[in-house]
Amino acid sequence: MSTSNASETVTPTSDLSSSSLPTVSTYNVPTLIPIKLHRDNYMLWKELFIPVLQNYDMLSILDGSAPAPPRFLPLPNLSLSTTENPAFTLWTKKDRTCKIWLHASLSESILPYAVGCPTARDLWLTLEKRFANLTRSHVLQLKSRLQTLKKGSATMLDYLQSLKHIADSLAAAGAPLDTSDFLAHALSGLPSDYDAFATSIRVRSDPIQPEELHGLLLSEEIAVENRLTHIPPSDSHLHAFHTPQSSASSAPSPQALNTYSQSSRSVPRSHSSFSSSRPNNFTPRPTHYNSNFSRKPKCQICSKLGHSALTCRQRLNMAFQGPTPPSSLTQNTTPM
Incomplete structure (x- = not known):
């Protein structure tokens, strides 16, 4: 392991003396992992991070297969004297480098979880405990939403x-x-x-x-949308005539009747059948006869225009006094 401009370089094997092997700077690690860890992407982040750790011989630091060696080695002749263990020094540098890589791949909202983790393995286990189960639950919720x-x-x-x-x-x-x-x-x-x-x-x-x-x-x-909103033009007048009316009036409106009468006039009749059915003293009616059909109806109960006796408000009112009938209708009646 060598240092240059405060950046450590790690080889993908434990043989640090081989200069022909590829190296990676701690500042370049974020470029190897395209995403940062968030609350809902732990599985994907882990899947992308593990190959990088394997390639540079760092996964053993996180999975516990390479625990920290003793820090001091006893001297062979002096049992009370100790010396610094070179293997512990190398392991410490690798652990610190791995922890820096983890920090570089965490989002700002996840960084507080790194507090209180002395080693890279401690941080790795903390992240797995916090987000592995949360991600599984999140996946189940997403699949449930997709099904419904x-x-x-x-x-x-x-x-x-x-x-x-x-x-x-x-x-x-x-x-x-x-x-x-x-x-x-x-x-x-x-x-x-x-x-x-x-x-x-x-x-x-x-x-x-x-x-x-x-x-x-x-x-x-x-x-x-075109199928639902399209009505054939030839059936438009029949559709208006046969549309159910409201509960207040079951009779067709004058406009619908007028439309239906106009469509009836447009149907041609056979001249022979028409002439054979009329009497000898038949007199043609004026041409304006059909226009009287569109006049407003007159109620037989209240004598008002615009509605019939079937839809009159007073047809069930027993106390209502309608117009006085003409004398020609009442002079021949005798009391019972």
Whole structure:
């Protein structure tokens, strides 16, 4: 081990005299580990860190397979005298270097856990105790969210972004989601309007990637919206006539009746059938006859325009006195 400008250099083997072996500076270690440890990515961080430690013969410091040797060696002739053990000095430098590497790979929120850890192994065990179980619990929560995630009323883009966020979180926690599992969860969360589309994806012989599924789902969303909002123009007047009315009025509105009458006039009749059915003294009605059909109805109870007796407010009011009938209707009646 040699020092240069306050940076230690470590070889990937215990033979420190070999200059042909690759070396690494403690300042360059963060570049070998692309992420820092956070609360929810311990498994991924550990998976990336262990190969670096193995390559530079540092893992034995953390796993306990290379414990610290005695600090002093007794002299052969003087049992009361001791001397510094060179192996302990080398082990101390490696342990300190490994601890520096750990510090360099921790995020700012995790650094307080390094307080009170005298050796690199103590820090390693503290991190494993703090975050291993937390990461497993986090993975289970993410998988549960993935299984229960539904599109619902959200847009397709928001739904796909939620799926990708959960998949990215699982990858960061060290449990990446398989492509087939991602497709299965994405299709199972779609509403029934997408059943035909989901079936076509499941029966495909060639595999589909999530990026391709993203574009297909966005296109299918537009097609589903068009199917749900489209009404054929030829059936629009019948749709208006047969629409159920509210509980307050079960009779069709004058506008619907007018629309229906106009559509009826547009149907051509056979000249022979019409002429054979009319009497000899038939007189054609004025051309403005059909326009009277669109006039507002007059109630037979209260004599007001705009509604019929069936929808009149007073039809169940026994105390209501309607208009006086004409004398021609009452002069021939006799009391009972």
